[in-house]
Each structure stands twice: as C-alpha cells, then as structure tokens.
Amino acid sequence: MWIICAGSKRSGSTLQYNIVSRIVELKGLGRRLPHAKPEDFPSVIEKQKDNNGIKVFKSHTLTKEIEELIKRSEARIVYCYRDVRDVVVSLIKRNWLNKDLKSISGFTESYLSDYNMWATYHKKMYISKYEDFYNDIKSEVSRIAVYLNIDLVPEEINQISAELSFENLQTEADKNFIEKDKYTFDRNTLLHKNHIQGRIHNQYIENLSLNEILGIEKIAYKWLLSLDYTLYWPLSNQFISLSQHADDYIAWQLLNKSSKGIVVEVGAFDGVHLSNSFALEQIGWSSICIEPNPEMFKQLERNRPASININNAIVGDKNINEIEFFAEEIGVLSGCNYDADDVKKRYENRGLEYKEPDKINVAATTLTTLFKKLNVNTIDVLSIDVEGFEIEVLKGLNLNSVDVKLFIIEANDDVYKTQLFKFFKGHSEYLYVGNNYQNLFFLKKKHLLKRNIRSLDFKNYVKAKQYHPKGAAYVIDSNRPSFTESNAVLKFKKYLGIF
Structure with missing residues (x-):
C-alpha cells in the first residue's frame, strides 16, 4: 500500500x-x-x-x-x-514567486487547478x-x-x-x-x-498590497468561500463584480453604496455565474435567490448557503402552481419562455453542440405570494433575468404591498423594452435611469439622489473570473462595464449643474 x-x-x-x-x-x-x-x-x-x-x-x-x-x-x-493568499506570501518571502500581479495571478490559477485535480x-x-x-x-x-x-x-x-x-x-x-x-x-x-519559521494566519493582510489581494480574490473567491475563508475585498473601497455587465456595482452606487440591503435575484442560476446578488451578499446584504431548474438549484444551495434559496418558477397568475420549464445545457438560457432559434445561434457562436432542451414541470408561484410567505415588504434591488418571461414575472408583483427601490430587468430586444416601459408607465413612482447593454434600471424616484448620480463610475470596479458548473467551455464572460444614462437622468444632472 x-x-x-x-x-x-x-x-x-x-x-x-x-x-x-x-x-x-x-x-x-x-x-x-x-x-x-x-x-x-x-x-x-x-x-x-x-x-x-x-x-x-x-x-x-x-x-x-x-x-x-x-x-x-x-x-x-x-x-x-x-x-492561497498566505501561500503567495510564503512563496514571495522565499523568492520562489515574483511579487507582481501577473506572477501572483498565474500562481493562483495553478494552485486552484492542482487542488481541483486532487479533489477529483x-x-x-x-x-x-x-x-x-x-x-x-x-x-x-x-x-x-x-x-x-x-x-x-x-x-x-x-x-x-x-x-x-x-x-x-x-x-x-x-x-x-x-x-x-x-x-x-x-x-x-x-x-x-x-x-x-512561522505559522502566522492572514499574513497576506500585512504583506500584500490591496491590488495584489484583489488579483488573488477575483480568481479564488469561490474557492476561498467554499473552504470557509473570508474575503478581504468587502473591507476595502473596491468592488469585485460577478455580474455580466457590472449590474451589481451600478446598483450599489445608485443606492448610496450601502453596506446593508436586500437583493432578490429571479433567475439566480447556480448563484455564482453572472450573479447579480453574490457580491452584494459579500458586503453585508441579505439575498433571496430564486431558481426553477431543480438540478441547478442543487448548485445554488451549495454555493449560497447564506441566502434564502427558492426552487420555483415565478409566474404572473397566482392560480398557476406548476409550469413547463425548458432546461438547456448552458443553463443561463433556460426558461419558461424558450426561443429555440435564438438559443441555437448562441450555441453555434460558442462552438457548442446544440441539444434539445429537457422539458420539465416545475413548481410555480408569484412574487407577491412568495414575498408574503417570506414576510418581505421592502426590497432594495430586484433583479429579473428569465429569458423573455420578465413581464409575466412583473404581472405577479403587487407594488402596493412590496416597496422595491431598484429594478434590474433584462430586455433582449426592442419588443421586450417596449413592454417594460409600458409596464412602468403605469407606475409613475419609478424612473427609468439607464441601461448597461440589455439590462434596464428603474429606480424609485425618491431614491434618485444627487450624490449617487454624480459619483457613478467604474473606478473601483474589479472584474471577477467567471465559473460555470459544467466547466470552462460553458462560461459566459463579463463584458466591459458601462452605463448609459436615460434622458431623464441627463436632464436631472443638467438641472442640478453636476455635469
């Protein structure tokens, strides 16, 4: 032996x-x-x-x-x-690793790769x-x-x-x-x-610069948390974003960079890949993650133990208790509303073989019913990304019973955008403040603050490495962050003289 x-x-x-x-x-x-x-x-x-x-x-x-x-x-x-942060320090002290971001990042990738091979x-x-x-x-x-x-x-x-x-x-x-x-x-x-020579824990805090720590954590954040280590970046003025378009970072700025809040993510996937709630949870927010796919929900439960995780589809009619769900391989394109031609094109663009989705019946509820059950009446950020089913989700939300400060809603084409603008036209307390690519931001007017609009930028944005539960071939990477302010916000800024 x-x-x-x-x-x-x-x-x-x-x-x-x-x-x-x-x-x-x-x-x-x-x-x-x-x-x-x-x-x-x-x-x-x-x-x-x-x-x-x-x-x-x-x-x-x-x-x-x-x-x-x-x-x-x-x-x-x-x-x-x-x-791994302390390992980096130890190697640098022994002159086994150069103290530069490229070397540190490369070693971090290698360390995690070795760990994952053994963990098989x-x-x-x-x-x-x-x-x-x-x-x-x-x-x-x-x-x-x-x-x-x-x-x-x-x-x-x-x-x-x-x-x-x-x-x-x-x-x-x-x-x-x-x-x-x-x-x-x-x-x-x-x-x-x-x-x-030494057995000091957390020595990286004294021996690495903030940029060097961020260089490790933007790669190893999932590994560190899964093994009960604590991330350092939430204590800094930097923000490691997991969103596809910096949605989490933009929302945080629009709401005055608060260290506390409640974020709800409808279409949470595995709770990590392109997550709009993960980073906010790290800085102290409470989160509710909703994912209808039962297989992906298992991953969500493992990845987000601090979150309230709900295995439901969200619908517009309270009388619907079950609905058909289309589960495709990439996962983030799955949904109750399935455009096969669009999904096929996305697979082709990524060089992946397209397979017909599994059709499964999943439990369904409305947001109003769910929030009442959870005794939730105030939400800071409500993120909805359900592949064309967004309007149905909104139909099941009574905004008289739940106070939502900020909506982040995906709209993949002009038809969806028109539907969303029509919906919020009936809720004049909200203002369309802008978009980052296909995601629209609707903010309750009373939370539109001069200092938040003035300070909205990407100076402290740090892009996290994306991980997909099925491996690197299925990863959808984050895009370069941007935010296009609405005409209403531009007028607001002009009126206040903060250009």
Whole structure:
C-alpha cells in the first residue's frame, strides 16, 4: 500500500508527510521514501515493487502513475490545503514567486487547478486545512491514524506530536541538513528551515498590497468561500463584480453604496455565474435567490448557503402552481419562455453542440405570494433575468404591498423594452435611469439622489473570473462595464449643474 502525502507547496504537506511516516514507522508497518521528482516516480515504483509494507511518499503533483494507484485502490491520499493568499506570501518571502500581479495571478490559477485535480478523488482522501492543524499536531496525528485504520494508544500520539512540535523541529533543524536541487533540507524529514519559521494566519493582510489581494480574490473567491475563508475585498473601497455587465456595482452606487440591503435575484442560476446578488451578499446584504431548474438549484444551495434559496418558477397568475420549464445545457438560457432559434445561434457562436432542451414541470408561484410567505415588504434591488418571461414575472408583483427601490430587468430586444416601459408607465413612482447593454434600471424616484448620480463610475470596479458548473467551455464572460444614462437622468444632472 502507498500513502501519498499531497498538497501544494507551503501548505503543510511536509508536516503531514512526517506525521504519516512516524505513525507507520512507530507501528512497524512500513517506511518513508526519500524525495523524488514527479518525472522520476515510475522508477520509484519499480524500486519498491518487492516492498510489501506501507510506502510513504510526498508529492505535490498528481502524476498519471499516482492516479493509477488510486484507481486500483493501491494508494491512499493524505492531502492538505492552505489559504492561497498566505501561500503567495510564503512563496514571495522565499523568492520562489515574483511579487507582481501577473506572477501572483498565474500562481493562483495553478494552485486552484492542482487542488481541483486532487479533489477529483476526495472520496478516497483525507483532506485537512493547514490552519486547523499547524498549531494542534496532536489532533492531526489522531485524525490521520483513524483515516489509515492504524490504532494508536495515547502515549504513541503524545510521542509523535512531541517529536513534530514546532519547538522540537526548531531544535533539530541544523542536525541532518543536506543540499540538493538548490534546496537545503533534512534528508529524512524533508523539512527545511523555511518549513518551521512561522505559522502566522492572514499574513497576506500585512504583506500584500490591496491590488495584489484583489488579483488573488477575483480568481479564488469561490474557492476561498467554499473552504470557509473570508474575503478581504468587502473591507476595502473596491468592488469585485460577478455580474455580466457590472449590474451589481451600478446598483450599489445608485443606492448610496450601502453596506446593508436586500437583493432578490429571479433567475439566480447556480448563484455564482453572472450573479447579480453574490457580491452584494459579500458586503453585508441579505439575498433571496430564486431558481426553477431543480438540478441547478442543487448548485445554488451549495454555493449560497447564506441566502434564502427558492426552487420555483415565478409566474404572473397566482392560480398557476406548476409550469413547463425548458432546461438547456448552458443553463443561463433556460426558461419558461424558450426561443429555440435564438438559443441555437448562441450555441453555434460558442462552438457548442446544440441539444434539445429537457422539458420539465416545475413548481410555480408569484412574487407577491412568495414575498408574503417570506414576510418581505421592502426590497432594495430586484433583479429579473428569465429569458423573455420578465413581464409575466412583473404581472405577479403587487407594488402596493412590496416597496422595491431598484429594478434590474433584462430586455433582449426592442419588443421586450417596449413592454417594460409600458409596464412602468403605469407606475409613475419609478424612473427609468439607464441601461448597461440589455439590462434596464428603474429606480424609485425618491431614491434618485444627487450624490449617487454624480459619483457613478467604474473606478473601483474589479472584474471577477467567471465559473460555470459544467466547466470552462460553458462560461459566459463579463463584458466591459458601462452605463448609459436615460434622458431623464441627463436632464436631472443638467438641472442640478453636476455635469
């Protein structure tokens, strides 16, 4: 049996390698193997073919040979990860990474890619968070022993944790060091001085510039949050936008850059890809995400645990409890109103094979009914993107019972735009303030403030990397942000003299 101690550089894999090795050695079950480059692993396997004991090997790289061992159930994986922002700091301090945005972004992409490759086998792995074990070796020894089905008595756990304590490793640091491949390290433990110099969490805050932190977070935001790390950007004056056209950033500015509010997203998809509510939730807003597709709703639940997530189609008639829904592969083009010719063109433009959508019946309700059920009577931002079904959604909303400050509504052509303008003509308390490409913004007049119109810009806008649940081929990227103010707003600005 092989035990592969994995994880990216500067993430605790060498410490785990020593924990596993000491457990195996103490019980007389096998031995640790020395360092070898990934390309040399086939020869390592060949040399160990007659070794029937447990073989402990450290590798940052998931080689095809290791994959084969995993698939044949001949290897178990002990894996660790660490806050990628702190990993970047650690690498820069050791001169292993240049301190520039291009290098930092490239490494972040690489780190996440390596993590995702290993995580493919998560059901066969022991996975540990560096921040959870580097100051509690004793608990980590116990957990790894349980994973390996190796019984340790308390005295053995204490012995191993004492041997591998930070203080003991510092004392032993200079005794067995050798130099190889430009690195100085202990031949037996694979530890070098840099492994035992510090255990500070969140060191990126003091060691990276805001732009460098943003460069990491705009790529790794989803990964960081999924592993219970906290994003730094919401504490700054910058805004990492996930919207396709900076809708979230524009809405935030129109509503006075408030740190609190309620955003409702009708057509939330997976809660991340092109989301108009994700970033607002990060800065402190409450969110309600509505997605009718049951398969995509599962992703939404995973990605947005802090949100109120509703698995419903939104209709205009309160007597409709179920409706047919067309679910296509890209997902964001799915809806109750399906234009097959338009969708086919979009697939063709992206070089994707078009398949007929699945037709499924989904539960339906109106916004008025839903908001009453949720006891919601004030909404700061209501975003509606339901592929041509927007007017039906609005028909089911009683604006006398719910106070909506700002609407963001998709209108893909002039027909939809005309319908929307006609609807809001009957609600004179709202003003059309502008658009960014196909999305129209309708703001309640009493919230049209001089300072917000004056300060509307994209100076602090940061474009997030987009992720699609089905992979990169299905990603629709964000466009260059813009906002075309309506004639009414231009007149307002001229009257106030704020051009």
